[in-house]
Structure formats: structure tokens, C-alpha cells
Amino acid sequence: MRHINFIDSFVIECDKTIKTLLGKPETSNREVPGNTLSEPELSETQKEQSMRLMRINHAGEVSAQALYQGQALTAKLPEVKESMAQAATEESDHLAWCEQRVHQLGGNTSIFNPIWYAGSLALGAVAGKVGDEWSLGFVAETETQVVKHLEQHLEKLCEEDTKSRAILEQMREDEAHHRQTAIDAGGKALPEYLKQTMSLVSKVMIAASYRQ
Numbered sequence: 725m726r727h728i729n730f731i732d733s734f735v736i737e738c739d740k741t742i743k744t745l746l747g748k749p750e751t752s753n754r755e756v757p758g759n760t761l762s763e764p765e766l767s768e769t770q771k772e773q774s775m776r777l778m779r780i781n782h783a784g785e786v787s788a789q790a791l792y793q794g795q796a797l798t799a800k801l802p803e804v805k806e807s808m809a810q811a812a813t814e815e816s817d818h819l820a821w822c823e824q825r826v827h828q829l830g831g832n833t834s835i836f837n838p839i840w841y842a843g844s845l846a847l848g849a850v851a852g853k854v855g856d857e858w859s860l861g862f863v864a865e866t867e868t869q870v871v872k873h874l875e876q877h878l879e880k881l882c883e884e885d886t887k888s889r890a891i892l893e894q895m896r897e898d899e900a901h902h903r904q905t906a907i908d909a910g911g912k913a914l915p916e917y918l919k920q921t922m923s924l925v926s927k928v929m930i931a932a933s934y935r936q
Contacts, residue, residue: 756821758890763828770882775831776934777877778888781895782822783834783933784870787844788815791866794848795859811902818898821891834933860911865919867903869926871896
């Protein structure tokens with residue numbers, strides 16, 4: 725088997741970036757939650773709200789891809805790298821599901837996705853460089869906040885939109901699992917100021933993605 729050198733790794737990572745931003749990530753081929761449900765009859769207002777919420781979640785998954793990619797690049801322990809890769813695959817599922825649903829609802833993904841991707845990739849790489857326990861702690865806190873946002877979106881989503889609801893519920897389950905996996909692997913609790921900073925950045929992303 726040929727050894728993967730720096731150039732090989734660079735090409736692989738560039739390929740991941742392009743596929744993420746162009747909406748063609750490599751997924752686990754899990755069935756889309758709610759795929760067997762019929763398309764609900766929504767008012768234009770309900771459809772618009774659902775589309776915007778799903779666009780926010782899609783932007784979050786773009787960030788998640790970059791975060792895991794950055795951490796996998798700089799993680800030191802092989803088992804941590806493997807854990808990051810597995811989580812990234814499941815996040816790819818979420819990315820594909822959200823994009824499909826956004827288009828079904830007549831919308832487009834956020835124009836700011838390249839910005840979210842670049843910022844998250846840098847953050848992930850820095851977290852991985854600092855140390856695996858802090859990197860895992862960063863994942864755990866990120867997933868904690870993601871689960872909270874998903875629960876808020878489930879509350880805002882109209883009851884009629886069962887297809888979007890099925891996707892968000894499965895995402896919530898997966899994200900909670902990722903959080904626990906990171907904690908079990910030795911993730912450290914982050915300082916409160918860092919948690920607050922992450923929350924603030926998340927709010928900026930949500931506000932921008934909701935609009936465009």
C-alpha cells in the first residue's frame with residue numbers, strides 16, 4: 725500500500741472541502757429521516773420558516789465538517805483521529821439531509837457557508853494542536869450547544885412539517901451521542917469564558933444564515 729505523503733493529504737483535504745461546500749459530501753448512505761413521509765401542506769409562511777431553520781442547521785453542519793476536519797489534521801492519538809473521522813461521516817449525513825430539505829422547501833443554502841467553513845477549520849486545527857483532551861472538550865461543548873439549538877428549532881418548527889422534524893430529531897440524537905463519545909474519550913470541560921465566546925459566535929452565524 726502506497727504511503728500517503730503531505731501532497732496526498734493536502735489533495736484529500738481539499739477534496740473534502742470542495743465536496744462540503746458544493747453539497748456533495750461522502751455520507752454513510754443512511755436513509756433520510758422522514759423520507760417515507762408525504763410532503764406536508766404548509767402555508768407560505770410556514771414553508772419559509774421551515775426553510776430558514778433548515779438553512780441554519782445546514783450552515784451548522786458545514787461548520788461541523790470543518791471543525792472535525794481541522795481537529796483530525798492536528799490530533800495526536802490515532803483513536804482520537806478515528807473518532808473525529810467517524811463523527812465527521814455522521815455529520816456529512818446531516819449536511820446532506822439539511823441541504824435536501826432546504827431545496828425541497830424552495831430555498832437555497834447560506835451564502836456565508838465558506839466563511840463558516842474557514843473559521844471552523846482554523847478553530848478545529850488550533851484545538852487539536854493544543855491537545856487531544858482539550859480538542860475533545862471543544863467537541864463536547866460544541867455538541868452541547870448544537871443539541872440546545874436543535875431543541876429550540878424543534879419548538880419553533882410548525883407541527884405540520886413532519887419531514888423537517890424527523891431530520892432534526894435524528895440529528896439531535898446523533899449530536900448527543902457525539903458529545904458523550906467526546907466526554908468518554910477524555911474531553912475536558914472548557915472554561916466558562918470560552919463557552920460564552922462559542923455561544924456568541926454561534927448566535928452570529930444563526931442570525932446571518934437565517935437571513936441569507
